[in-house]
Amino acid sequence: MAVIKLSEAKINFIKDVCKSYGNKPGEVINVLHKVQGEYGYLPAEVQELVAKELGIPVSRVYGIVGEYPISVCLGTACYVRGAEKVLDELKRQLGINVGEVTPDGKFSLTCLRCVGACGLAPVIEVGDKVYGRMTPDRVKDVLAEYK
Amino acid sequence: MINVTIDNKQIQVPEGTTILKAARMAGIHIPTLCYFELAGMKFENKPGGCRVCVVEVVKDFNGRPRRNLAPACATDCVEGMEVLTHSARVINARRTVVELILSDHPADCLTCAKSGNCELQSLAQYLGIREIPFKGEQSHYRQDMSPSIVRDMDKCVMCRRCENMCNNIQTVGALSAINRGFSAVVAPAFEQDLVDSPCVMCGQCVQVCPVGALSEVDDTRNVMAAINNPKKTVIVNTAPATRVALGEEFGMPAGTIVTGQMAAALRRLGFDYVFDTDFTADLTIMEEGTELLGRIKKFMAGDKSVRLPILTSCCPGWVNFFEHNFPDMLDVPSTAKSPMQMFGAIAKNYWAEKMGIKREDLVVVSIMPCLAKKYESKRKEFYKDGNPDIDYVLTTRELARLIKQFNLNLKDMPSEDYDDPLGESTGAAVIFGATGGVIEAATRTAYEVFTGKQCPKIDFTELRGMEGIRDAWVDFDGTPIHIGIAHGLSNARTLLERVREGKEQFHAIEVMACPGGCVGGAGQPYHHGNSEIIKKRTEAIYREDAGKPIRKSHENPSIIKLYKEYLGEPCGHLSHELLHTHYFDKSEHVEISE
Numbered sequence: 001m002a003v004i005k006l007s008e009a010k011i012n013f014i015k016d017v018c019k020s021y022g023n024k025p026g027e028v029i030n031v032l033h034k035v036q037g038e039y040g041y042l043p044a045e046v047q048e049l050v051a052k053e054l055g056i057p058v059s060r061v062y063g064i065v066g067e068y069p070i071s072v073c074l075g076t077a078c079y080v081r082g083a084e085k086v087l088d089e090l091k092r093q094l095g096i097n098v099g100e101v102t103p104d105g106k107f108s109l110t111c112l113r114c115v116g117a118c119g120l121a122p123v124i125e126v127g128d129k130v131y132g133r134m135t136p137d138r139v140k141d142v143l144a145e146y147k
Numbered sequence: 148m149i150n151v152t153i154d155n156k157q158i159q160v161p162e163g164t165t166i167l168k169a170a171r172m173a174g175i176h177i178p179t180l181c182y183f184e185l186a187g188m189k190f191e192n193k194p195g196g197c198r199v200c201v202v203e204v205v206k207d208f209n210g211r212p213r214r215n216l217a218p219a220c221a222t223d224c225v226e227g228m229e230v231l232t233h234s235a236r237v238i239n240a241r242r243t244v245v246e247l248i249l250s251d252h253p254a255d256c257l258t259c260a261k262s263g264n265c266e267l268q269s270l271a272q273y274l275g276i277r278e279i280p281f282k283g284e285q286s287h288y289r290q291d292m293s294p295s296i297v298r299d300m301d302k303c304v305m306c307r308r309c310e311n312m313c314n315n316i317q318t319v320g321a322l323s324a325i326n327r328g329f330s331a332v333v334a335p336a337f338e339q340d341l342v343d344s345p346c347v348m349c350g351q352c353v354q355v356c357p358v359g360a361l362s363e364v365d366d367t368r369n370v371m372a373a374i375n376n377p378k379k380t381v382i383v384n385t386a387p388a389t390r391v392a393l394g395e396e397f398g399m400p401a402g403t404i405v406t407g408q409m410a411a412a413l414r415r416l417g418f419d420y421v422f423d424t425d426f427t428a429d430l431t432i433m434e435e436g437t438e439l440l441g442r443i444k445k446f447m448a449g450d451k452s453v454r455l456p457i458l459t460s461c462c463p464g465w466v467n468f469f470e471h472n473f474p475d476m477l478d479v480p481s482t483a484k485s486p487m488q489m490f491g492a493i494a495k496n497y498w499a500e501k502m503g504i505k506r507e508d509l510v511v512v513s514i515m516p517c518l519a520k521k522y523e524s525k526r527k528e529f530y531k532d533g534n535p536d537i538d539y540v541l542t543t544r545e546l547a548r549l550i551k552q553f554n555l556n557l558k559d560m561p562s563e564d565y566d567d568p569l570g571e572s573t574g575a576a577v578i579f580g581a582t583g584g585v586i587e588a589a590t591r592t593a594y595e596v597f598t599g600k601q602c603p604k605i606d607f608t609e610l611r612g613m614e615g616i617r618d619a620w621v622d623f624d625g626t627p628i629h630i631g632i633a634h635g636l637s638n639a640r641t642l643l644e645r646v647r648e649g650k651e652q653f654h655a656i657e658v659m660a661c662p663g664g665c666v667g668g669a670g671q672p673y674h675h676g677n678s679e680i681i682k683k684r685t686e687a688i689y690r691e692d693a694g695k696p697i698r699k700s701h702e703n704p705s706i707i708k709l710y711k712e713y714l715g716e717p718c719g720h721l722s723h724e725l726l727h728t729h730y731f732d733k734s735e736h737v738e739i740s741e
Contacts, residue, residue, distance in 0.1 A: 003735070003736050003737075003738045004735055004736065004737045004738065005738050005739075006737065006738075006739070007739065008739045011737060011739065044336075044337055047336070047337075048336075048735055049737055051336075052735065052737065056320070057314060057319075057320020057321070057323065057336070057345070058320070058336040058337075058345075058735075059320055059321060059322060059323035059325075059334075059335055059336040059344070060314070060320065060323045061336070062323065062325060062336035062337055063323035063324055063325045063336075105337070
């Protein structure tokens with residue numbers, strides 16, 4: 001017997017969200033968006049509860065959910081303005097290398113070339129949110145937003 | 148009806164027919180890889196992903212040729228369409244597609260478990276591929292092994308058949324495609340191991356996997372080592388459904404009965420005694436039938452605490468399924484062990500004592516049509532002092548491999564009998580191999596025990612058939628008994644939910660996890676989607692039953708003797724100790740933590 005442990009408030013919130021979408025399996029993406037909006041991310045317990053409420057296998061929920069992809073721009077403009085130092089700090093704080101996922105499945109780290117925001121260099125992206133004028137000092141604060 | 152021309156052959160097909168199906172109607176073969184259909188079982192997998200079935204549409208709905216090649220499995224025919232399935236352009240494209248798939252596939256056919264049964268291997272042969280022109284990165288994923296199933300995702304071609312089977316036909320929900328693009332892989336949630344997932348080990352994913360990505364755990368070496376050990380007495384028992392399928396591995400037509408040849412071959416392999424699981428299938432009927440009648444009598448006497456319907460518990464995939472999905476109904480299934488586990492208990496207690504063999508010197512091997520049986524034999528409650536009741540389980544396929552290694556051909560084998568006393572069985576036992584068989588066997592015995600009269604008929608044809616959910620009323624001499632049957636776990640789920648909601652009432656329900664029952668089990672020779680094979684095996688099962696001199700379990704002389712000499716009475720004290728079991732809640736529970 002496996003046990004899903006969550007706080008009462010969280011359980012009730014998730015159940016309410018699922019209910020507001022009629023507990024329909026087809027609404028799984030909307031449900032996940034809403035729950036993520038409230039809690040910032042989607043740990044295993046939350047995915048299991050959502051699956052249970054919607055009556056779908058948790059493997060299907062997990063197949064939809066991804067981690068937060070952190071992309072560091074290493075285009076020319078970002079690079080000359082210290083993107084590499086930002087990348088090193090991200091590696092250090094997350095404890096992973098480029099192309100890897102953190103053990104809790106929350107963040108992945110990749111590099112890319114230019115997001116067209118060179119005026120804000122150096123730039124990183126977390127999910128679809130862009131952070132400009134990054135410095136190694138700011139890494140901690142940015143990650144904290146997702147904890 | 149619409150008119151289409153395929154390879155210059157004019158045919159009429161109903162609207163909504165795909166090019167692939169239309170071609171098959173016209174007798175034209177289009178090679179496929181991801182596409183899979185199990186006709187009559189409502190299983191069709193057509194993700195249109197592999198592009199092996201591409202064809203050239205030389206005349207489309209607008210009278211002009213289509214610019215791109217079309218996947219035949221996912222393109223509907225339209226009026227006036229003209230299609231070429233084997234033009235030079237098509238063959239070229241098809242070869243490139245397979246070459247690309249092979250460029251990300253380990254080339255280890257020599258040692259692959261599916262070699263000889265692999266659909267990708269057949270395609271490469273068919274297209275005459277001699278080298279792989281594309282070189283690049285290959286995808287890698289860790290291997291995973293449960294007691295029944297080996298997952299080697301490096302070999303996966305992302306056909307999604309297993310995922311479709313697991314989620315839609317079985318509603319188990321263990322496997323899903325996760326990650327995207329090149330890192331996409333079919334895996335359990337959170338990339339857990341299969342043993343930690345809701346997997347029930349039915350193995351239908353292995354049965355439909357076109358390549359070696361999913362295969363059975365191989366126990367043949369362990370069995371050979373035991374046979375080679377002079378200190379050990381090695382005995383074997385063969386499940387009902389194996390005798391109607393093993394012949395296929397030796398080129399015999401589906402539905403050939405090879406009971407006697409199989410017993411002979413097992414002796415040549417070096418087993419000391421060749422017994423039959425059918426013997427303990429008869430024993431199962433005695434125990435389960437008595438339990439059913441006990442519950443019905445109590446219920447009719449007004450005892451409201453009694454749980455009806457009784458559910459059969461022979462199928463280990465089904466047992467896993469209700470432990471995961473129906474934790475509130477754990478007291479509903481019969482507590483009777485499966486025939487295989489009953490065999491282990493009787494062999495390692497009654498028979499071993501009788502023969503003066505120490506438990507640790509006795510090795511019991513089972514030949515099963517099933518992958519879940521491998522797991523079942525390893526359940527802790529079936530061990531005594533660290534020694535299991537059943538030591539090894541071989542599938543029908545594994546047995547065929549062993550027989551071939553011994554340079555034996557089943558076709559040349561004489562027909563031999565099983566050894567006594569654990570080899571004697573009735574027709575009621577053999578039909579355990581087909582959907583509806585267990586409950587028919589139980590009905591034959593329960594009727595006579597309940598009414599005290601001889602049953603006017605033996606064949607309860609109303610309980611037979613291939614429909615996923617069936618029900619019938621059987622008249623027990625004035626008392627109507629309502630019987631339900633489901634095969635395939637989605638059907639079982641539907642039926643059980645109806646019962647839970649109180650929409651329907653039954654006295655007894657039989658469930659088999661695999662489509663068709665054990666004849667369609669995951670350990671049987673690969674059927675490659677040909678459901679005719681499953682039907683032929685089913686017919687053979689009923690033929691074998693009809694040919695048996697005794698066809699009711701309670702008339703089996705060895706069973707009568709077993710109760711007289713050893714067990715006492717069905718559901719008695721010793722029976723409860725040896726032949727009954729209990730179930731565990733394996734579901735997920737939500738609990739408040741803070």
